[in-house]
Amino acid sequence: MRLAKRIENLPPYLFVRITEKIAEKKAKGEDVVSFAIGDPDIATPPYIVERLCQAAKDPPNHRYPETGGLPQLRQAIAEWYQKRFGVSLDADKEVLPLIGAKEGIAHIALCFIDPGDIALIPDPAYPVYSKGTLFAGGELYYMPLTEENHFLPDLDAIPTKVLKRAKLLWINYPNNPTGAVADLKFFRRVVGFAQQHDLSICHDAPYTEIAYDGYQPASFMQADGAKEVGVEFHSLSKSYNMTGWRIGMMVGNAAMVNALKRLKSNLDSGIPQAIQYAAVEALTGPQDCIQEHNAIYQRRRDLVIDMLKNIGLEARVPRAGMYVWAKVPPGYASMDFANDLLEQVGVIVTPGVGYGKGGEGYVRLSLTIPDAALVKGLSRLSSWQDHKNRFKPKK
Ligand SMILES: *Cc1c(COP(=O)(O)O)cnc(C)c1O
Numbered sequence: 001m002r003l004a005k006r007i008e009n010l011p012p013y014l015f016v017r018i019t020e021k022i023a024e025k026k027a028k029g030e031d032v033v034s035f036a037i038g039d040p041d042i043a044t045p046p047y048i049v050e051r052l053c054q055a056a057k058d059p060p061n062h063r064y065p066e067t068g069g070l071p072q073l074r075q076a077i078a079e080w081y082q083k084r085f086g087v088s089l090d091a092d093k094e095v096l097p098l099i100g101a102k103e104g105i106a107h108i109a110l111c112f113i114d115p116g117d118i119a120l121i122p123d124p125a126y127p128v129y130s131k132g133t134l135f136a137g138g139e140l141y142y143m144p145l146t147e148e149n150h151f152l153p154d155l156d157a158i159p160t161k162v163l164k165r166a167k168l169l170w171i172n173y174p175n176n177p178t179g180a181v182a183d184l185k186f187f188r189r190v191v192g193f194a195q196q197h198d199l200s201i202c203h204d205a206p207y208t209e210i211a212y213d214g215y216q217p218a219s220f221m222q223a224d225g226a227k228e229v230g231v232e233f234h235s236l237s238k239s240y241n242m243t244g245w246r247i248g249m250m251v252g253n254a255a256m257v258n259a260l261k262r263l264k265s266n267l268d269s270g271i272p273q274a275i276q277y278a279a280v281e282a283l284t285g286p287q288d289c290i291q292e293h294n295a296i297y298q299r300r301r302d303l304v305i306d307m308l309k310n311i312g313l314e315a316r317v318p319r320a321g322m323y324v325w326a327k328v329p330p331g332y333a334s335m336d337f338a339n340d341l342l343e344q345v346g347v348i349v350t351p352g353v354g355y356g357k358g359g360e361g362y363v364r365l366s367l368t369i370p371d372a373a374l375v376k377g378l379s380r381l382s383s384w385q386d387h388k389n390r391f392k393p394k395k
Contacts (some may be wrong), residue, residue: 006135021342033377034180034348035304038176040241042296044109045282045289052278061277065270068261069097073276075080076283077249084208085219093254094227096261099271101206101235101248104260106132107267108231108250109168111259112200114140118166122153124177124355124362126204129170142168144358147316151180155193169199174207174217177355177364178325179318181215187223195228200256201230206248209239209290212298212321224335231256238322239290240282247271247279297322300367300374307378311385324365325352333392334363345380 026031045050046216055061068074071091078091089095098104105128113119115137121129123142141162143153153171173182173192187203194201203220211217220232235248250260301317304324308315313327326349328337334351341347350366352359369377 006137007163009134010131021339022348025346030346032342032346032348033369033373033380035377036348036350036371037368038366039243039368040238040293040322041239041370042293044241044245047285048242048278048282051052052245052274053280055274057279058274059072061273063273064070065273065276067270068092069095069271070273070276070280072280073097080283081212081219081221081251084221085222087219087221089221090254094251094257096250096257096264097271097276098233098248098250099239099249099268100181100243100246101204101233102128103246103268104248104250105129105202105204105233106135107263108202108256109133109136109138110259111256111263112136112167116165119161119168119170120153120158120162120166120199121170122175124174124352124358124359125170126172126176127355129172129202129204130356133168139165142356142358144179145175145180151175151178152182152186154284155189162387163197163199166197166199168202170202170204171196171220172204174205174210174320176207176321177350177352177362179316179321179323179360179378181217181320184218184223187218187220187226191222191223191225191229199229200253201226203230203232205232206235206238207321208234210294210297210322212294212301213319215319217320227252227254229253232262234283236279241283241289241293242278245275245278247275297367300369300371303374303378304365307381310382319336322367324363324367326365328352328361328363334360338363341381341384345384347377347380347384 074091074095077095078089081087081089105206109132113133113136118139118141118262119133120141120143122145133140145153190201208217208219220226231250231252233250238242305315305317308326313326315324318324328334334353338349338351341349350364352362352364
């Protein structure tokens with residue numbers, strides 16, 4: 001058997017070491033507390049699941065769905081964008097439901113990237129932007145996200161030579177993993193940059209609804225001209241705790257929407273319709289759950305930030321998203337620090353380097369951890385201070 005190069009050359013999974021360690025610990029009967037998972041711990045609101053159950057019993061929903069999704073769902077997405085962001089979308093031409101945002105994110109490269117083409121990718125970032133590009137035979141150019149630049153890419157630093165071959169530019173705000181946010185001024189700058197260099201923009205925005213202290217994240221689609229140059233990926237996963245149902249959307253530029261729809265009509269056979277009806281319910285039903293969940297995350301965020309301060313770790317207080325991006329102690333690599341926390345106090349955090357070289361020096365703590373585990377995890381982490389004096393930090 002000979003595997004294809006695109007699989008053989010897949011970079012090794014960076015979390016392997018940690019995953020193995022966890023399995024070892026569990027086999028020994030030791031319990032670990034994980035701050036690593038970015039998956040809402042709270043259930044999907046019951047009225048949404050109720051709609052899904054009801055739709056599951058309706059025989060027309062037992063048949064093949066259409067690639068473009070139910071017209072009712074496209075309409076609900078367009079109306080949600082209008083209500084939430086004041087953005088007008090043509091429900092037939094500028095909206096495409098997805099089997100989760102990840103599915104569209106992974107596949108869009110196939111619509112734009114030929115071998116030799118470049119995609120501009122933030123570093124650190126959600127790994128799917130780069131993997132999708134590589135599967136399409138494209139090349140990557142990493143744009144470092146640094147604290148000095150508020151974790152925004154420095155577009156002026158991209159060499160002209162790279163820009164000539166670049167076709168896609170990926171951005172993601174509120175950002176995973178850094179917790180950074182971007183305002184409309186930045187999005188307008190991105191639109192101008194795209195026009196100047198003939199780039200198509202992909203903005204990944206699954207966290208616009210998860211925000212704190214009254215902050216309201218913007219949509220890229222609110223920037224003048226955004227629809228001419230790009231699309232936005234969004235998802236019901238994080239807003240409505242629906243990760244398991246697999247439903248998201250891409251909205252914006254009609255030619256880009258059409259390209260992905262054409263590709264998908266040859267790849268998949270749409271989203272199970274009962275799930276589409278549940279999504280309509282989520283988008284058009286009561287929205288109180290969003291504030292309720294955000295209040296829970298905000299309380300957890302404050303507890304995590306306090307604890308980090310207590311053990312002497314620096315972290316910015318995120319205004320949005322589900323993560324705290326904390327600096328590791330001086331002299332540590334993020335992987336070694338994550339390993340030491342697991343070894344010494346039985347707590348799992350995600351090493352920043354898992355999201356790219358630019359994540360080195362940081363670890364990510366997720367706020368999607370049930371309260372009881374959070375309390376246990378925080379108390380364990382607080383005790384790490386003692387270990388710090390006993391164990392020499394590794395170089
Ligand atoms: C969770 C997440 C997604 C994936 O969302 P799905 O709709 O569940 O596929 C995409 N991008 C980022 C940055 C995420 O954190």
